Amino acid sequence: MADNSLESGVTLYAAAARPPARKFNFNWLGVVPFFAFSLLFLILPSLYLLIGSFQDANGNFTLANIGDLFTPYILNSYWLSIQVSAVTAIGGVIFGFGLAYAAIRGGLPRWIRNALMTFSGVASNFAGVPLAFAFIATLGRTGFITLLFKNVLGINLYDTGFSLYTFWGLSLTYIYFQFPLMVLIIAPAIDGLKRQCREAAENLGANPLQYWRYVALPILSPALLGTGVLLFGNAFGAYATAFALTSGTLNLVPIQIGAEIRGDVLHNPNLGYALALGMIVIMAVSIAISMLLQRRTSRWLQ
Secondary structure (H helix, E strand, O other), X not given: OHHHHHHHHHHHHHHXXXXXXXXXXXXXXXXXXXXXXXXXXXXXXXXXHHHHHOEOOOOXXXXXXXXXXXXXXXXXXXXXXXXXXXHHHHHHHHHHHHHHHHHHHOOOOHHHHHHHHHHHHHHOOOOOHXXXXXXXXXXXXXXXXXXXXXXXXXOOHHHHOOOOOXXXXXXXXXXXXXXXXXXXXXXXXXXXXXXXXXXXXXXXXXXXXXXXXXXXXXXXXXXXXXXXXXXXXXXXXXXXXHHHHHOOOOOOHHHHHHHHHHOOOOOOHHHHHHHHHHHHHHHHHHHHHXXXXXXXXXXXXX
16 A cells, blocks of 8 residues: 555656646747748848859859959949948938937927827838939929029029939938938937936036037937948948939949849849848948947937
8 A cells, every 4th residue: 555655656746747748839920920031031032142142154153253342343333332321321310310309309299299200100111213203303403492493593403513313412312211210210219318317417517518418429329320320221222212313323332233133234143143242241230230239228228
């Protein structure tokens, strides 16, 4: 009898000590579309570009495509793309931050903030051919604003040196979708500015300039820099707007890639893959810097 009790106790102890059977977590099904999308439209295309960058037209291994990236013509296209991206990123940061701060902390009515956020959500995704057409209809040679200046004020914008189809015209067009993106991203950081910090600075005798120099800007600088890097990457990869607006006359990297892959005159797909690989490297560095700065911002705002 004692042996049976002992055996039963051992059995019960072993059953209790045995880890429970692991059940399938169905929550993983919710992220399957994300991983499938990333695999099909990010990872596999990137691998295809990487492999194609080191192949010639016959599929043989070569370093000629990577070497061609350092020719003056292609280096100039990278430099021009970097210039456009940098100018529009800086303009988007300055203009977008001013708008966001005025709407959130400027003491304006609540409806202005709601209207600004709604507009920013729409305008940040308004790009490509529709945006180019909108600017041509507004600031083109026969655009509404151009004719308004000419007929009402007697000023021909294009006689003063302005042109929508040049570097500064393209930069102005890019800023249209850059500053709304800045507003959307910087708004949480502005919301996170604690009023106690401003009150403490004022109690210690700081004027508004000192508050911004020693308190607000050090707190917001990681978010501003991180968002600026993100805006840089956003402009660097834009293709449809630039091509539709300038018809490919500006030597930007995305336009060069299209010319190499699908062009009739310039047709070297593998060089186009190498150009795209260079863009991926630049974009990856930009995203990594943005993530590091955003992580630092999150620690400040806790």
